[in-house]
Amino acid sequence: MAYHVILHIAGENAIAGEIEELPKPSDTLIVVSNPRTREGKDLHYIEPNVSKVIWPINKLTLIEVLEGAEEEKIIGFVRD
Numbered sequence: 747m748a749y750h751v752i753l754h755i756a757g758e759n760a761i762a763g764e765i766e767e768l769p770k771p772s773d774t775l776i777v778v779s780n781p782r783t784r785e786g787k788d789l790h791y792i793e794p795n796v797s798k799v800i801w802p803i804n805k806l807t808l809i810e811v812l813e814g815a816e817e818e819k820i821i822g823f824v825r826d
Contacts (some may be wrong), residue, residue, distance in 0.1 A: 752784060753801065754808040760784050763799075768811070775800050799823075 748764040753776070753812065763778035781789055781799045788794055 748779070750779070750812040751809040753778065753806055754810070755801070756783070757806050757807050761789065769803060774803055776803055776806070779804065791825070 748766055749768060751763060751765055753761045753763065757763045760783075761778070761781050762784050765776060765778055769776050769801060777795060778799050778801065781796070783789060791800060
């Protein structure tokens with residue numbers, strides 16, 4: 747299951763993409779598929795035919811994990 751994320755890189759604009767698994771505390775790199783701007787446009791510093799990019803975790807200030815449309819909604823207590 748891919749996670750839709752927004753990466754906040756120090757000194758750069760935020761980047762949207764997908765990752766296969768959330769990074770662990772011991773990870774030093776993050777692999778992002780389909781990197782793009784938050785508006786869905788191509789990144790000017792990445793070639794148009796690139797589908798995956800590897801970023802070092804220490805360049806990131808924040809990773810936002812977005813709720814996917816395919817994920818189930820959690821329903822709380824239901825009374826009959």
